[in-house]
Amino acid sequence: MNINPDLLHFLIVTIFSFLIGLEVKSYRHYINEKNGENYFFGDVRTFSFIGILGFVLFLVDGQNHLLYITGFLSITTLYAILYNYNLSKNKRSILLYIVLLLVYSFGALIQIKPLWMSALLYVSIVFILNANRGIEKYIKEVNITEFETLGKMVLLSAVILPLLPDTKTIPYIPLSPFKIWFAVVVISGISYGGYLLQKYFFSTKGYFLTGILGGLYSSTATTVVLARKAKRLGSLGVIDAAIISATSVMYIRLIVIAFLFNVEVGKKLLIPFGVLALVGFLISVYFLKNTKEKKEDPDIVDHNPLELKTAFIFALLFVAMMMLTQYVTKNYGQSGLEILSFIVGFTDIDPFVLSILTGSFSVTNVQVVAAVMIAAGSNNLLKAIYALWFGGLKQTYRSALLIVLLGMITIVFGFNYEKLSVF
Numbered sequence: 001m002n003i004n005p006d007l008l009h010f011l012i013v014t015i016f017s018f019l020i021g022l023e024v025k026s027y028r029h030y031i032n033e034k035n036g037e038n039y040f041f042g043d044v045r046t047f048s049f050i051g052i053l054g055f056v057l058f059l060v061d062g063q064n065h066l067l068y069i070t071g072f073l074s075i076t077t078l079y080a081i082l083y084n085y086n087l088s089k090n091k092r093s094i095l096l097y098i099v100l101l102l103v104y105s106f107g108a109l110i111q112i113k114p115l116w117m118s119a120l121l122y123v124s125i126v127f128i129l130n131a132n133r134g135i136e137k138y139i140k141e142v143n144i145t146e147f148e149t150l151g152k153m154v155l156l157s158a159v160i161l162p163l164l165p166d167t168k169t170i171p172y173i174p175l176s177p178f179k180i181w182f183a184v185v186v187i188s189g190i191s192y193g194g195y196l197l198q199k200y201f202f203s204t205k206g207y208f209l210t211g212i213l214g215g216l217y218s219s220t221a222t223t224v225v226l227a228r229k230a231k232r233l234g235s236l237g238v239i240d241a242a243i244i245s246a247t248s249v250m251y252i253r254l255i256v257i258a259f260l261f262n263v264e265v266g267k268k269l270l271i272p273f274g275v276l277a278l279v280g281f282l283i284s285v286y287f288l289k290n291t292k293e294k295k296e297d298p299d300i301v302d303h304n305p306l307e308l309k310t311a312f313i314f315a316l317l318f319v320a321m322m323m324l325t326q327y328v329t330k331n332y333g334q335s336g337l338e339i340l341s342f343i344v345g346f347t348d349i350d351p352f353v354l355s356i357l358t359g360s361f362s363v364t365n366v367q368v369v370a371a372v373m374i375a376a377g378s379n380n381l382l383k384a385i386y387a388l389w390f391g392g393l394k395q396t397y398r399s400a401l402l403i404v405l406l407g408m409i410t411i412v413f414g415f416n417y418e419k420l421s422v423f
Contacts, residue, residue: 006059009055009110009111010052010055012110012115012118013051013052013054013055013106013107013110013118014048014051014052016051016103016106016118016122017047017048017049017050017051017052017103017106018044018047018048018051019122019126020047020051020099020103020122020125020126020129021043021044021045021046021047021048022044023125023126023129023130024043024044024047024096024099024129025043025044026129026130027096027129028043028096047099047100047103050075050100050103050104051103051104051106051107052107053071053104053107054068054071054103054104054105054106054107054108055106055107055110055111056107057070057071057107058107058108058111059107059111065108068107068108071104072101072104075100075101075104076101079094079097079100083097099125099129102121102125103125105121106118106121106122109121164177164178164181180315180318180319181315183261183318183354183358184315184318186260186261207226207229207236207238207239207241207242208238208241208242208245208284208288210222210225210226210242211226211241211242211243211244211245211246211249211284212242212245212246212249214226214242214246214249215245215246215247215248215249215250215252215253216249216253219246219247219249219250219253219379219383220348220379220382220383220386222242222243222246223243223246223247223383223386223387223403224386224390226239226242226243226246226387226391227243227386227387227388227389227390227391227395227396228390228391230391230392230395230396231390231391231392231395231396237287237288237290238287238288239395239396239399240284240287240396240398240399240402241283241284241285241286241287241288241399242284243383243387243396243399243403244280244283244284244287244399244402244403245280245281245284247280247380247383247403247406248276248277248278248279248280248281248284249277250376250379251273251274251276251277251280251376252273252274252277254269254273254353254372254376255269255270255273255274257350257353257354257357258353258357258372261354261357261358262357262358262365262368264365265357265365265368265369265372268365268366268369269369269372269373272373272413273373273376276406276409276410279406280402280406283402287398287399317348317351318351318354318355320351321344321351321352321354321355322355322358324340325337325340325352325355325356325361326361328340329361329362329363330361330362334363334367334418337363337367337371338370338371338374338414338415340352340371341370341371341372341374341375341378341414342374342375342377342378342411343378344375344378345374345375345376345377345378345379345380345381345382346378346379346381346382349375349376349379352375353372353375356368356371356372357372366417366418367418369414369417370414370415370417370418371414372414373410373411373413373414373417374410374411374414374415376407376410376414377406377407377408377409377410377411377412377413377414378407378411379407380403380404380406380407380410381403381404381407381408383403384400384401384403384404384407385400387399387400387403388400
C-alpha cells in the first residue's frame with residue numbers, strides 16, 4: 001500500500017515533535033528539582049504544534065517561504081519577550097528555545113532532505129537532553145587543563161604537521177620531520193586512549209581492569225602503581241593478576257604499533273607476542289579466580305600523555321634513539337643491535353621500538369623483530385624489579401617471578417629468532 005508522501009511526512013513530524021516534547025517535560029522537571037522554579041515556555045502540546053506549524057507553513061508557501069520565515073520570527077519574538085522577563089529573575093537559559101527552533105525546522109527538513117536527516121536530528125536532540133545529568137557529572141570530574149592540553153596537541157598536529165617537510169632534511173636521521181612528528185602523534189594517541197579509559201570511564205572498576213587499561217597507557221607505570229598498592233594492602237591475587245595483565249597488554253600494544261608502522265614486522269610479531277599475551281592473560285585469570293578483590297578504588301596513573309612537555313621529550317628521545325640505532329647498526333651490526341635492544345629495555349622502550357620500525361637501517365625485518373623482542377623482554381625484567389622494589393618481596397614475588405619468566409622467554413626467543421626463522 002502506497003502512503004501519500006505528505007501524509008507520511010506529517011505523521012513523522014508530529015510523532016518526533018510529540019516525543020521531543022515529552023523529553024523536554026522530563027528535562028524541565030529535572031531542572032526545577034535542581035534549581036527551583038525556572039521559566040520556560042512550551043510543553044508536550046506546544047512542541048507538537050510547533051512541529052506541525054513548521055510543516056504546514058513550509059508546505060503551503062513552497063516558493064519563497066515567507067510564511068515559514070514569519071513563523072520563525074514570531075517564535076523568536078515571543079521568546080525574546082520571555083527572555084527579557086527571565087533576566088529580571090536571573091534566569092538566562094536559551095537551551096529550550098534552541099530545541100524549539102530545531103523542532104520547528106522538522107517541517108522544512110523532512111520535505112527537502114532524506115528521511116534519515118530528520119531521524120538523526122531527532123535522535124541527537126533526545127540523546128543530548130537525556131544525557132544532561134551524565135554530562136554534568138563528567139564535566140565536574142574532568143580536569144579542565146586536560147581539555148586545554150588536548151586542544152594544544154590537536155592544534156600542533158593539525159597545523160604544524162602539514163607544514164613539516166616530508167623529505168630527509170636532518171643529517172644522520174633516516175626519517176623526515178613529518179614522519180617523526182606523525183609517529184609521535186600516533187603513539188601519544190594510543191597512550192591517551194588508554195589514559196582516558198583508565199581515568200574517566202573505568203577508574204573504579206577494580207584492579208584487574210586497571211592493569212589491562214594501564215597496559216595500553218604504560219605497563220611500567222601501572223606496575224609501579226599496583227606494586228605500591230600491594231605493599232599497603234598485602235599480598236593479593238588480584239593485584240598479581242593486574243600486574244601480569246598489564247605486561248600481557250604490552251605485547252598486544254607492540255603488535256598494534258608494529259602493524260601501524262611496519263606491516264611485515266607486525267606479521268612476524270603477531271604469533272609469538274600473541275601467544276605470550278595469551279599465556280599472561282591465562283595466568284592472570286588463574287590468580288583472579290583464587291582471590292577476592294578488596295572494595296577499594298585502585299590508584300591510576302594521573303599523568304596526561306598528551307602534555308606538550310611529554311610529547312616533545314618523546315620526540316627528542318625518538319630522534320636520539322634513531323641516531324644511536326643508526327650508529328650501532330652501521331658500526332657493530334646485528335650483535336650491536338641486540339645488545340642495544342637489551343639495554344634499552346631498562347628504559348622507556350617506545351622511542352626505540354618506534355625508531356627501529358620506521359628508520360631505514362642496514363638491518364633486515366627479521367633482525368628488527370628480534371630487536372623488538374629483546375627490548376620487550378628486558379623491559380619485563382625492569383618491571384619485575386620495580387614490582388619487588390615498590391611492593392616488597394612478600395607481596396609481589398609471584399607476579400615479579402612470572403613477569404621475569406615471560407621476559408626471559410621473550411629475550412631467548414629474540415636472540416635466537418633469526419635462527420628459528422630459517423625453519
